[in-house]
Amino acid sequence: xxxxxxxxxxxxxxxxxxxxxxxxxxxxxxxxxxxxxxxxxxxxxxxxxxxxxxxxxxxxxxxxxxxxxxxxxxxxxxxxxxxxxxxxxxxxxxxxxxxxxxxxxxxxxxxxxxxxxxxxxxxxxxxxxxxxxxxxxxxxxxxxxxxxxxxxxxxxxxxxxxxxxxxxxxxxxxxxxxxxxxxxxxxxxxxxxxxxxxxxxxxxxxxxxxxxxxxxxxxxxxxxxxxxxxxxxxxxxxxxxxxxxxxxxxxxxxxxxxxxxxxxxxxxxxxxxxxxx
Numbered sequence: 001x002x003x004x005x006x007x008x009x010x011x012x013x014x015x016x017x018x019x020x021x022x023x024x025x026x027x028x029x030x031x032x033x034x035x036x037x038x039x040x041x042x043x044x045x046x047x048x049x050x051x052x053x054x055x056x057x058x059x060x061x062x063x064x065x066x067x068x069x070x071x072x073x074x075x076x077x078x079x080x081x082x083x084x085x086x087x088x089x090x091x092x093x094x095x096x097x098x099x100x101x102x103x104x105x106x107x108x109x110x111x112x113x114x115x116x117x118x119x120x121x122x123x124x125x126x127x128x129x130x131x132x133x134x135x136x137x138x139x140x141x142x143x144x145x146x147x148x149x150x151x152x153x154x155x156x157x158x159x160x161x162x163x164x165x166x167x168x169x170x171x172x173x174x175x176x177x178x179x180x181x182x183x184x185x186x187x188x189x190x191x192x193x194x195x196x197x198x199x200x201x202x203x204x205x206x207x208x209x210x211x212x213x214x215x216x217x218x219x220x221x222x223x224x225x226x227x228x229x230x231x232x233x234x235x236x237x238x239x240x241x242x243x244x245x246x247x248x249x250x251x252x253x254x255x256x257x258x259x260x261x262x263x264x265x266x267x268x269x270x271x272x273x274x275x276x277x
Contacts, residue, residue: 011172021165021166022056029138037137046174049177050164051084051085052088053165053181065084065093068123141163144170146210
């Protein structure tokens with residue numbers, strides 16, 4: 001059971017979100033002196049929303065969308081991604097990752113789905129970073145807060161990027177943004193999937209829906225409620241335990257990489273460095 005709420009007060013409205021995210025994209029590119037952004041278009045809602053925000057912030061001419069199917073990818077993923085690129089009016093390129101991925105996958109059993117999926121995700125990021133170097137663009141991230149907290153991302157794969165406008169947004173907020181940005185209907189209605197193996201869906205793999213996760217994570221993380229408090233709000237005890245377990249077990253994916261502090265040297269202060277030029 002999940003508490004029902006028709007209009008959660010923690011949902012950030014899309015107009016303000018759009019303004020903040022577009023400003024963030026413009027400022028980050030200006031600071032880096034980059035020519036634009038490059039983004040992997042999967043045909044899903046997250047990459048579509050991130051690309052749409054970049055177009056609003058920079059103009060379509062500064063956004064490159066990349067299609068990177070594997071031989072087992074569902075044909076709809078490619079057609080939906082092409083529909084997004086056409087809708088946004090951005091340049092796009094097709095780079096199939098089959099040959100690159102198969103050179104790694106030859107030694108991985110067919111039933112090792114997670115390992116095989118991680119290889120594909122990392123091959124796609126190799127491609128994006130090479131195009132980034134070729135064109136002087138920054139790699140635009142697409143992961144949302146829900147996925148990040150649950151660790152539903154691949155290190156050095158889809159969790160690798162130079163900037164990410166969606167990182168502070170729950171999946172529900174990304175859905176609202178998609179409608180606000182008037183993205184194609186197919187993007188709004190399809191089941192979320194990384195399309196890493198046949199019939200794979202995010203929610204099927206997680207064992208619960210994004211709607212359930214959004215609400216629970218808000219109360220668990222943003223409001224810092226304990227398990228008994230969450231159960232008293234109406235959340236299923238097993239769901240609470242599973243989500244907390246995932247957040248703790250996958251935290252290494254989103255926490256800063258730990259390193260040994262030997263001389264307690266400070267991290268660079270970018271603002272101070274700029275003032276001393």
